[in-house]
Amino acid sequence: MGRDVPSLFFIGISLFFSQFCLAMSKNVTIKDIAAEAGVSIALVSFVMNNRVEADGKMKYRVNDATRERVIEVAKRLNYMPNSAARILRKGKSKVLGLIVSDISNVFYGEIARNLETLAFEQGYTMLFASSDESPEKFRQIVLSFLEKGVEGFIVVPCTGTLKVLQQVLNVGVPCVVLDRKNERFPAPMIVLDNVGAMRSAVEILLKKGLKKIEMISYTIRATSITGREEGFISRMREQGISDEQIRIHRLPFDDIDSSTDLVIPSIVGRGVEGIVFATNALAIASIRKLSSMGVRIQKDIYLVGFDNSDVYDLFYPPIPHVGQPIDKICSLAFSYLQKLIDKEIEQTTKIVYISGEVFD
Amino acid sequence: MGRDVPSLFFIGISLFFSQFCLAMSKNVTIKDIAAEAGVSIALVSFVMNNRVEADGKMKYRVNDATRERVIEVAKRLNYMPNSAARILRKGKSKVLGLIVSDISNVFYGEIARNLETLAFEQGYTMLFASSDESPEKFRQIVLSFLEKGVEGFIVVPCTGTLKVLQQVLNVGVPCVVLDRKNERFPAPMIVLDNVGAMRSAVEILLKKGLKKIEMISYTIRATSITGREEGFISRMREQGISDEQIRIHRLPFDDIDSSTDLVIPSIVGRGVEGIVFATNALAIASIRKLSSMGVRIQKDIYLVGFDNSDVYDLFYPPIPHVGQPIDKICSLAFSYLQKLIDKEIEQTTKIVYISGEVFD
C-alpha cells in the first residue's frame, strides 16, 4: 500500500511556490521536463510518483543524481500534474461527492465541515450539492458527480432516490448514507436513534410535570422524521395519552415560515404547555413566531429542541435539546467509505445507530 | 455558442434510468456503443455531443435513423460518459472551486448554497473547502483544486494568500474574490461597503440616544473586519467621542467562546449601553454569555448585529442588524466568473461595493 497520499502532492506544493516561479508557460507537462532534463518521460513519471512501499523499499529505483535533476527542472518549470490524465489512466480521481438536503442548514453545514476535514487529511477533495429534498435534483446531482468520476458518495438521500443510489452501486462506486435509512439499500447507514432521541426529548418535558405536549414536524416522510414522530407517539402513549390527544403538526419543508404563522397561534391558543420539535429549523421558526407574539419562552411555554443549534443557548434558562454527535457520525461515515473504496469491506446493508446527546 | 449545457447531460440522465438497466458491465465506452450499433466511434461522439448552435443549425449533421439507433444502444448499455477523458481532451472540467473560511458558518453556508445553485444551473459542479483563515491550508486547497482541473475559483481569501492567488491567475485559471479585498490583486472583488454598513449599525444605537457604545471584533485583519472597525471609529468620532473612549474588543477567530467569557462581564460591569458586533458569530457568542448572566437583551443592554442570522429575530423586540444581500453578492460573483471563463472580460482589479441591508 504505502502512503496513500503520493509524495507528488507535496512536491507539487513546493514546486508551485518555487522561488523560480517565472511567468509560466501555460501547461508544463512531464514531456517538457523530460526534454529539459534530458531523460525519458517515463523516468520523470517515476520520480514524481516514487514513494516508500509497505515493505520499506522504494517503488521505483532511480539514480539519485537524475532524480535531483528532474526535481530541479520540475520546480524551475513550475510543473503541475494534470489530474484528468491521471484519472483517465488510473481510474482514480481522489474526489468524493457529498449530497445533503441543504448546505445552508447548520446541521448539514457542520456535517460538510467535518467530512471535508477528514477528506482533506486523506488527500481527497469534495464535490458538494444540495438536493432540496427533490428526488429529481438528487438524481441530476448524482449523475453529474458520477461523470466527474467521484470515487465515493456520502449522501443524505430523500424519498424516491433508492433507484438512483442502486445505480451508483451498480457502476461500482461505493456509497455511505447519513441521517436516513432504508433496509433495502445495501450500504452503511449512519443514523441517529431517532426514536430513542425523541423519547428523551419528550421525557424532559414530562419530568417538569407538563401534560399538554405537542410536536412540530415536517410533512416529508424521511426516516429521520418518521422515527422522531414514532418516538413522540410511543412515549406519549406510555404516558397514557390517548391517540386522539396526541398531536403532531406537520409543516412543508420548503415553506416553514408561513405555516408556522398559522400553527403557532393555534397551539398557543389551545393552552399547550410544551412543544417538541423534529428539527432545529422548525424550532427556530417557531421561537421566532412565539417571540413576536410576546410569548415568553420557557415561561409561558416550554420548548425542547432537536439537533444542535446556537439558538438553544441564547435563552435563559437555555432551551433543552437532543443533539446529534456530528463528529462521531462523520468519522464513522468516512471510515466506512474509505474501507469501501479500498475494498476492505463489502457494500451491504448495515445500519449503525448513534445515540442522541441530551442537553438539559 | 449555443447552449452551454450539452444535451449529452440530459441524454445521460435518461440513459441512466433506462428501463433496460441490466446488471451493467463496468465501463461502457463509446467504442462499445459503436461496435453494438455498427457505426464508428466518431459518429457516436457526434450523436452524444450534438446540439443546436447559435445560428439555429445543428452542430453535426447525423442521419435520424442512425441517431436513434445510437441512442437506443447507449441507453441499453447504460452508457455514462467519462469526464476525465473529456477534460483531458478539451481542457474543460466544468468544475469550479469554492474556498471560504468555514463552511459551517451560516453566512458562508448561504454563500455556498447560492453559488452551488447558480453553478448547477450552468452545468458546473463545485468543489469546496474551508481555509480556517490559515494561509497554509488555503494554499494546499488551491493546489489540490488546481490539480483537479477547476476552471475557476471563487474564494474568500485570508491574509497571506496573495501570492498563491497570483499563481492561480498565472496558470490561467480565473478567480473572483468575495468578502475581502486587496487593491493589488487583479480580480473582481465583491465586497460589502463595510465602512458604511457599520456606520449604519452604530447609527441605530445612536438614534436611541445611547452614548456608551462599544464594538466586539476579531483579531484577524481581514479587510472586511478592518473596514467595519473603521466605520465604527469614524461614526463614533463624528459623534464627538474622543479616540481614547472608542473601544473595540478584538477576539481570536478560533476561540471566541472563552474570550467572550472575559470580555462580556467587563463590558457589562462598566455599564456599557450598546454593543455592535463585527459578525454574527461574535453576536451569537455574546448573546449567549449575556443571557447566562441574566442580562436582558434589548432592555439592560442594546445590541446591533452584523450579517444575517436566524438568531436576531428570536428576541422581542428583534435585534436590529445590518445584513449582506447574499443572493446579490453571489449572482454578481458568479456572473463575473463566468465572463472571465468565457474570456469576455479581462482579469483586472475591480472592487464592487455592495450596500448593507439595514434591518431595524
Added chain:
DNA sequence: CTGTTAGCGCTTTCAA
C-alpha cells in the same frame, strides 16, 4: 452523412 486518425498527459508494462 460517416469513418479514420491523431493526440490530450499520464502510468505502466516490457525491454534494453
Added chain:
DNA sequence: TTGAAAGCGCTAACAG
C-alpha cells in the same frame, strides 16, 4: 537504472 511504447476514453480535424 533507464527508455519505448501502448493505451485510458474522448473530441475534432480531415477525408471520403
